[in-house]
Amino acid sequence: MHTQLTSTSNSFSQRNFWIVSLSLISGLILSILSWLELCVEHCSANQEYRLFGMPFALAGMAFFPAMLTIHFFSKQFPSLSKLTSWSLAAAFGAEIMFILIQKYEIGHWCPVCLGIALTVTIACIARALPYFKTFYSAIQQGEFMTKIKQGLLSLSFIILGFLMAFVGISKVDAAEDAIADMKNRLMFGSKTSPVEVYFVTDWFCPSCKKIETQIEKILPDIQNQAALFFVDYPIHNKSMNYTPYNLAFLVNAKSNYLKAREVLSQLTEKTETPHDNDVVKAVKAYHIPFKELSFLDVKAGMEFFDKVVKKYDLSATPTIIVTNTKTNQVIKFEGTDEISDQNVLNAIQTLSQSHEETSK
Numbered sequence: 001m002h003t004q005l006t007s008t009s010n011s012f013s014q015r016n017f018w019i020v021s022l023s024l025i026s027g028l029i030l031s032i033l034s035w036l037e038l039c040v041e042h043c044s045a046n047q048e049y050r051l052f053g054m055p056f057a058l059a060g061m062a063f064f065p066a067m068l069t070i071h072f073f074s075k076q077f078p079s080l081s082k083l084t085s086w087s088l089a090a091a092f093g094a095e096i097m098f099i100l101i102q103k104y105e106i107g108h109w110c111p112v113c114l115g116i117a118l119t120v121t122i123a124c125i126a127r128a129l130p131y132f133k134t135f136y137s138a139i140q141q142g143e144f145m146t147k148i149k150q151g152l153l154s155l156s157f158i159i160l161g162f163l164m165a166f167v168g169i170s171k172v173d174a175a176e177d178a179i180a181d182m183k184n185r186l187m188f189g190s191k192t193s194p195v196e197v198y199f200v201t202d203w204f205c206p207s208c209k210k211i212e213t214q215i216e217k218i219l220p221d222i223q224n225q226a227a228l229f230f231v232d233y234p235i236h237n238k239s240m241n242y243t244p245y246n247l248a249f250l251v252n253a254k255s256n257y258l259k260a261r262e263v264l265s266q267l268t269e270k271t272e273t274p275h276d277n278d279v280v281k282a283v284k285a286y287h288i289p290f291k292e293l294s295f296l297d298v299k300a301g302m303e304f305f306d307k308v309v310k311k312y313d314l315s316a317t318p319t320i321i322v323t324n325t326k327t328n329q330v331i332k333f334e335g336t337d338e339i340s341d342q343n344v345l346n347a348i349q350t351l352s353q354s355h356e357e358t359s360k
Helices: 002-035 041-048 056-073 080-106 111-133 135-140 144-168 174-186 206-225 237-241 243-252 254-267 276-284 295-311 341-359
Strands: 049-051 169-171 195-201 227-232 319-324 329-334
Touching (some): 002 056, 041 049, 049 056, 056 080, 080 111, 080 144, 080 169, 111 135, 111 144, 144 169, 174 227, 174 243, 174 295, 195 295, 227 243, 237 243, 243 254, 243 295, 254 276, 319 341, 329 341
Parallel strands (some): 195 227
Antiparallel strands (some): 049 169, 195 319, 319 329
């Protein structure tokens, strides 16, 4: 009789082991599908959320292989069995938080995400069954408090997982990320200096064209000391027709940008609505390649320009902004009367020294 009970117990334990294994493998597969975004239309909203800065799918792709490794080694090292149970309990708590996010914040269910939650739940149930199966016999043997302590410990890990998910979940702003990425792509000069210089112009502004050559002379000095940005501020609406081309050269033809900028400026005297062929023909003589940007890149670039205009409360062109991003000091030069090569260089020097003094 004892042999029969032992055999049944071993069979039950083996079955549970493989249920947990298959659940973890299923969770890994679903995490990969989520990473590949092979999901229904409402899943896209979940892609905007992060767990401690990591996409949910990537977190799953890290968690499930780690759990599988620990789980399989637990057959050889029984002490790892507790770690498997505690980790699954924490994951179950985190999944409760993820489901609440879908229900009350996103407002749509993601089948793949729910599938991952189901795999974790099944694995947890499989790990918990032996506990409940032996609960009654433990009471009869006077081990009631031991079982209660084990249950409370597992519950504490569920709560811990829930709290970690609550603290770690954040929603990324895709638009802001795109603007930040575009800012880096548009940058000239020093990537380490806290000083930034914004040269803000309009393509049909006569005063802007007058100071172009003046500013070009000191560009090497500016780039050695600060980050430099060329910003379009379309005072004249027709200037917006040139912004996509300007962005394309800023991103894809940095080494030839000044010449490309000059060519675009000359083109404004011929047409207010340039076409790709006009631009290609104009820069071809200078062997400058033209590669247009995607709509999303153009949108991000224009939003970056607009953000600069709003942040520094600009209302006219030409304007040069010199700012220290560490101290938030700003020096603004507006119009041909204020803008001069010496004023700009002095402002950069002043704000650079201000940062050095603050750092001491």
